[in-house]
Amino acid sequence: MKHSLAFICLFALAACQEETAEKPQAVTMTATALGHFCQMNMLEHPGPKAQVHLDGLPGAPLFFSQVRDAIAYLRMPEQSHAITAIYVSDMGRAPSWQSPGRDNWIAAEGAVYVLGSGREGGMGAPEVVPFAHTQSAEAFVDLNGGRVVALDDIPDAAVLAPVQQPQVADTEDDDFATRLRALSKERMN
Template identity: 60%
Template structure:
């Protein structure tokens, strides 16, 4: 009779392991997926995406419009939950291209290799960290787009967290100055 409770505990532990595995499996990219930082639909943005699975949030990963953003999230001191898994689009997978990086071609972030410093910008317009499972695919990408191949631990903070100038903001600045002056003139009168 003592064996029955022990068998029950072992079965319960096995179930817990199955649930844990389900938590960290990648989730297919759907039209409902939105970026964690930008809160915009991921399918509206080109380039590779990422998903971060956190302890305490089973089956609901944080999606990122750019791999760069996911790596930044991991490095931020404000990040409060333990990260269980991070998945990124394998840009060397069959059918993956910049306009459609794929819905299910996820590879583990820590097993990927990355092209940094290429001429390709990510979905939010910032320089992208482009993930590959295969070295030959990464080298073909570099031949067409430039860049350097690195491992995750060799990605410098400057490629992830540094501010990025996107386009020429001169017109936006002039418009902002005009609107600010207009408000100031109203408040004075």
């Protein structure tokens, strides 16, 4: 019985070590990194980024132009592979909002996030801004507003709800409609 218990404990310990060893490392963001949803060059967009590693696809993470989009991906049921790791930009170490860094990745589950700051990410949607340290997040809140939360406390609506884009007047269409009405009136007279 003692040998069986010892074997079970040894097996469980080996499984834990194997699980730890399998977690992929973050990949440097290069000029060839394209956003998963937008298929645009990651380095051309401001704000924090994310990378999602999938089981069976080592060394080829999905990059996201916004952290918001990576969290949405995490919460969608349609994924084809199990997620093995998610990394986000540590904006506390970012050179600037315009240049969030290529290698300042932190594990998403260990980060703290600022919600409701009004800052927009790389694709123009409200961003969920990640930090490695609460103090850095609080300093960001002092300058930009918002509140600090953990990954599990980010509401689905903050990442899954559609983003309202401001209505832009299409003067060309308005002009065309005005000219068309004027022509119609001329024909009737």
